[in-house]
Amino acid sequence: MLTQPTDLAEWRKARRAELIEARQAIPVADRQAADTQLAEKLDATLGDVSGRTISLYWPFRGEPDLRQWAAACRSKGAALALPVVVAKATPLEFRLWEEGAKLERGVWNIPIPSDTAKVVAPDIVLAPVVGLDQQNFRLGYGGGFFDRTLAALRERGHKPRVIGVGYAQQRMETIYPHEFDIPMDDVAIVEI
Numbered sequence: 001m002l003t004q005p006t007d008l009a010e011w012r013k014a015r016r017a018e019l020i021e022a023r024q025a026i027p028v029a030d031r032q033a034a035d036t037q038l039a040e041k042l043d044a045t046l047g048d049v050s051g052r053t054i055s056l057y058w059p060f061r062g063e064p065d066l067r068q069w070a071a072a073c074r075s076k077g078a079a080l081a082l083p084v085v086v087a088k089a090t091p092l093e094f095r096l097w098e099e100g101a102k103l104e105r106g107v108w109n110i111p112i113p114s115d116t117a118k119v120v121a122p123d124i125v126l127a128p129v130v131g132l133d134q135q136n137f138r139l140g141y142g143g144g145f146f147d148r149t150l151a152a153l154r155e156r157g158h159k160p161r162v163i164g165v166g167y168a169q170q171r172m173e174t175i176y177p178h179e180f181d182i183p184m185d186d187v188a189i190v191e192i
Helices: 008-024 028-046 067-075 145-155
Strands: 053-055 079-084 093-096 103-105 111-113 124-128 161-167 186-190
Touching: 028 067, 028 161, 028 186, 053 093, 067 079, 079 111, 093 111, 124 145
Parallel strands: 053 079, 053 124, 124 161, 161 186
Antiparallel strands: 079 093, 103 111
């Protein structure tokens, strides 16, 4: 049985730094090959995406790059959205990302749709993981944005299918979840 660290915040911070460093050390060509496998896994998991709104993310710090997969989903009739940090300690906003739409720089210079883009409630949320435990709890960057967002959506009666996306090296036994952590419904994880 695992014993929770005395200082969980420090443990998570250290673990997060190790996992991000390890992910960024994976050669780009290996990540690209893994991203193709992730796309195939997502296709098998989701089936027909026509008429559904999928929230993905702009890849950051070695995260899987699923933009080509997303473009294929768009061509099959799916709508795409990107998450946007509106303010610290608040839920994310999902803005429609239409083909050819100009993107702006958001938090950490991550491209986001402009504030005039339509805000949507996605049917499917792809959540990049820094770490992922055996119960599908996600270790993210530490801002609590995804958990806060999922809780807010559920309060409004909307429960999207949430899929944690990453590489097998990001698996861990536990993140020692807090009471407010929300497990992913599914995971798309591939070996590199």
